[in-house]
Amino acid sequence: MDKSIEKAWLALAEACKENLQENERQEVRRAFDYAYDILEERKWKSGETIILHSLEVAEVVAREIGLGMDSIIAGLLHNVPYEDVPKRPGFNEIEEMFGPFVRAILEGMAKINALGTDTVDLHSENYRKLMLALAGDVRVILVKIADRLHVMRHLETYSDDSIRKIAVETSHLYAPLAHRLGLYYVNSEMLDLCLKYLSPEAYQHVFDCLKESETERKNFVAEFVKPIEEKLKSKGFKFEMKARTKAINSIWNKMKKSGIPFEEVYDIFAIRVILDSEPQSEKSDCWQVYSIVTEEYQANPERMRDWITVPKSNGYESLHATVLGPNKKWVEIQIRTQRMDEVAEKGLAAHWKYKGGSASAEMEKWLASVREILENPELNVVDFIDEFNTNIYKDEIFVFTPKGDLKRLPAGASLLDFAYEIHSAVGDHCVGGMVDGRKVTLRYQLKNGEQIAIDTSNNQKPKLDWLDFAVTSKARNRIKASLNEERKREADNGKEILLRKLKNWKIEYNDEVIRTLLKHYRLKLAQDLYYNISTEKIDTLSIKELLSAKGETEQQSARQKLADNMATDQFKEMDFSGGDDYLVIDNNIKDVNHKLAQCCNPIFGDDIFGFVTISEGIKIHRRTCPNAKQMFERYPYRIIPAKWRDSDKKTSFQATIRLSGIEEVGIVAQISNVISKDVGVSMRSIAIDSTGGEFLGTLRVYVQNIDHLEFLMRKLQHIKGIQHVSRADG
DSSP, rough: OHHHHHHHHHHHHHHHTOOOOHHHHHHHHHHHHHHHHTTOBBBOOSSSSSHHHHHHHHHHIIIIOOOOHHHHHHHTTTTGGSOOOOOOOHHHHHHHHHHHHHHHHHHHHHHHTTTTTOOOOTTSSSHHHHHHHHHHHHHHHHHHHHHHHHHTTTGSOOOHHHHHHHHHHIIIIIIHHHHHTHHHHHHHHHHHHHHHHHHHHHHHHHHHHHHTTTHHHHHHHHHHHHHHHHHHHTOEEEEEEEEEOOOOHHHHHHHHHOOOOOGGGOOSSEEEEEEEOOOGGHHHHHHHHHHHHHHSEEEEEGEEEEETTSSSSTOOOEEEEEEOOOOGGGEEEEEEEEHHHHHHHHTTHHHHHHTTOOOOOHHHHHHHHHHHHHHHOOOOOOHHHHHHHHHHOOOOEEEEEEEEEEEEETTTHHHHHHHHHHHHHHTTTEEEEEEETEEEOTTTOTTTBBBBEEEOOTTOOOOGGGGOOOOOOHHHHHHHHHHHHHHHHHHHHHHHHHHHHHHHHHHOHHHHHHHHHHHHHHHHHHHHHHHHTTTSSSHHHHHHHHHHHHHHHHHHHHHHHHHHHSSSHHHHHHTTTOTOOOOEEESSOOOOSSEEEEOOOOTEEEEEEEEOOOOOEEEEEEOOOTHHHHHHOGGGGGEEOOOOEOOOOOOOOEEEEEEEEEEOOOHHHHHHHHHHHHOOOEEEEEEEEEEEEEEEEEEEEEEEEEHHHHHHHHHHHSSSSSEEEOOOEE
16 A cells, blocks of 8 residues: 555554544555555546545535535545445445445536536526535535545646636535634635635735734734733633634735735734633633623724624534723724534534534524525525625624524525514514614614514515615525516516507518517517516507508618618619519529529529619618628618519529438438429439438539429428428528
8 A cells, every 4th residue: 555545544543533523444454455445546637536526525525614424424435425436345345335325425426427527607697506416415615625625635636727727616506605614723724725716816915924023913912912821821711822823815805805904904813712611611711701801902883793692504603802902003802612612613514423423403493494495496696706705704693583583694684584583574664663662674784683574465576676776595496486477477468468569550560570670779689678568668659650650661662771781773773663662582593683592592482672872783681681680780771672573584593402310221212202203303412421220411403493492392301211301591
């Protein structure tokens, strides 16, 4: 066995001693032997040994996240089920060997890996699937976070393109999840590494500044803690005090947000007091220490945070105070017990230790709410990502229902957010409410400890401006869904109104009419046009005037447009025998003044129009030509209404036919036979491409008119093996 693998195993074994019993440690050893037997010492393309990666991920799971035996084994085995190795086991075998919990975690990770998460586009539908996979078993998230942390620590082994994609995804997804699950240090390290690879100059600048000021900080901390230590010892407290420097990414964000240099960031570090207290006296001990600290140093009451009375939803408990220390410098001090510190260090994972192997009710509730939002088919993934990142890092407030039930919401939440937290229908019909007995509006921003009652009305409906003050993802997604439903109803009504009016005005409803209206009113979508008609933002009389004027212009301008755009001698040869409305096209296609466009190959009988070119006279196009839309939109002044002259002359027109079907012996001969028997049809070329028993064919023929072409296509359709026959444009 390679020495680096042996060393990594010993590190994992040492980490397991903290939380695992002897028999559990033996199971972990059995899992390592099993993984090593399958993976051996194979390497990835990057040069990293797979089993070494697995060992180091398992160590992160054990030491830094503090999970139990099943999760550590999952960390060890997470590459085993899908590496291309001769002995690769299935999930059934893994369950037989290590139990259903290990299998469940590995299957959850397999779902995530199947989405190709290292390169998943953050704006794609895959992101929704990825988030749904993560919002299942919390242990899947925790092991995946450990895996991602290890990847980030070795990011220099990846290609430049992969580095950027992995770092962006980590900052948008895994770091916020780590924060939400209480893994604050994992979150900080991930974000620091993201900054290091995405903005190396910014990272290096803050890193250098911290190094230069290290001695000064140590001296300040020593001076600050000395009187507090003396007082705590005199009161008989068992404790330890330590200083924690703020993460590089946090410092950089503060510098950027406030527009200040490094020297002006005052909260670069925090002092932590960790008490060795009995469970029954934890709260009272923390408050006593708070009292001692604020007697020694002046406190800023606005910066006081009490997460002991009501912990954060991820289980975080601590008392935070900001005090004025030596040299008039503000310092944050955090007071907590050893148990609270472990929960703060290892987040949700510590609940398995203290709560008997299950996540907290609040965490399960949060994951359920994420699943509910993600399962909404009309979810805008881009908006969800933005709100997910924003809300994750916000502080929480707690408020009460009239019955005294506690509800947690992000800081800055409005009365409307509270209404949607109760129920979607309550939010949709909310008109205001009562806060501690006084009337408030929907926009009222809630404060800690308030008691809220909601007033509703059946006549109330969600409005667009609600999005200006709604904060929570649940509220915003529900408002958007309701507004979309309402807009769709209005649009359907507007379309009915327009169809009715057009029928009365004897104007045909078609794509060209809609394009004209969209262009005139500067709208992008037909739904916007219909919605504006329904809500009377567009007057139907103005539509009538616009379309009538356009019709008159088109009817009067066929002769005029040609007179304006062509030389006099060419114009004299034009045929307007059907009146001024149309240019009449003979089936004599050798006419010098007009040619059939090769992009759509019009045939006698097709609906057509003329297009005045700069140097090639008039090109005749089919109305269904793929370029027609662009020509009508960009060059309406060059469009000439045209029609065919009825004639008994027989002329050949080129047409292209597409064929597809199941390959049969002699199919080319059968096609040639059908064409040769049809008087008046001549074949110019045939091309057949066969793959996997199926074929695609292109047939170029000369026919007399559109009826002739359709007759030929029907005959081809009856040949055995041909499944689809269609006319091509070119």
